[in-house]
Amino acid sequence: MDQAKIDYMQFKTFTNKLLSYPSDVRLKINNRSKEIKAFVRLTSIKLPDCEYWKIRFTDDSYMLIMMADQEVYYSDNYTFWAKEVKDIHIGRKKNLTFRGKHFVLGNKDDYQFVIEMVHGSPLDIEGECRFSDYFPIKGEKEFFSLGWLSRTGKRADIYCKLISLENISIIDSKHLEKGLSLQ
Numbered sequence: 001m002d003q004a005k006i007d008y009m010q011f012k013t014f015t016n017k018l019l020s021y022p023s024d025v026r027l028k029i030n031n032r033s034k035e036i037k038a039f040v041r042l043t044s045i046k047l048p049d050c051e052y053w054k055i056r057f058t059d060d061s062y063m064l065i066m067m068a069d070q071e072v073y074y075s076d077n078y079t080f081w082a083k084e085v086k087d088i089h090i091g092r093k094k095n096l097t098f099r100g101k102h103f104v105l106g107n108k109d110d111y112q113f114v115i116e117m118v119h120g121s122p123l124d125i126e127g128e129c130r131f132s133d134y135f136p137i138k139g140e141k142e143f144f145s146l147g148w149l150s151r152t153g154k155r156a157d158i159y160c161k162l163i164s165l166e167n168i169s170i171i172d173s174k175h176l177e178k179g180l181s182l183q
Helices: 003-020 174-178
Strands: 026-029 032-044 052-057 062-066 071-075 095-098 101-119 129-136 142-149 158-163 168-172
Antiparallel strands (some): 032 052, 062 071
16 A cells, blocks of 8 residues: 555544544644644635634644645644734735745635534634635745634634644543544
8 A cells, every 4th residue: 555545544534533522532742642622624715625624722732634635733822923924914915924934925815614613612712714824935834824813803823833643643532442443
């Protein structure tokens, strides 16, 4: 079996377990235990067929899962505001520099909406928002999205880095007794 098929199967197994038992699952990410506080399935106006998931953990870290690309991004900080980027520049400046890295505008003036609130409260995770995405010009894959929450008007910025599934494991689930393999 080629590596692409193995990676696809690992990704599907991982995402299926998250979706099936979100309230019961504990993860280990970069050797740190994580419990899911809130989990939402999302899409956007400009890319309606590109579902993505945002998961906020009880320690205020989060994971972004891009379903179509089969990519997982992670950050230790869910609550984040890129103060260096002024509101008037979001979606208008083609190039931004953030933390010494150069980013290019990739998805201008989009609107995120909720497909499903999978777990937790809508007050614990972002829902609808207006945003623009920026991507690194070179270097490792990162996700830098800047925008405003529809409910409050407050900034809803995210900055996370691509993480390998090798650095993520499901370490606990009430469904282990029922024979669900977590490896």
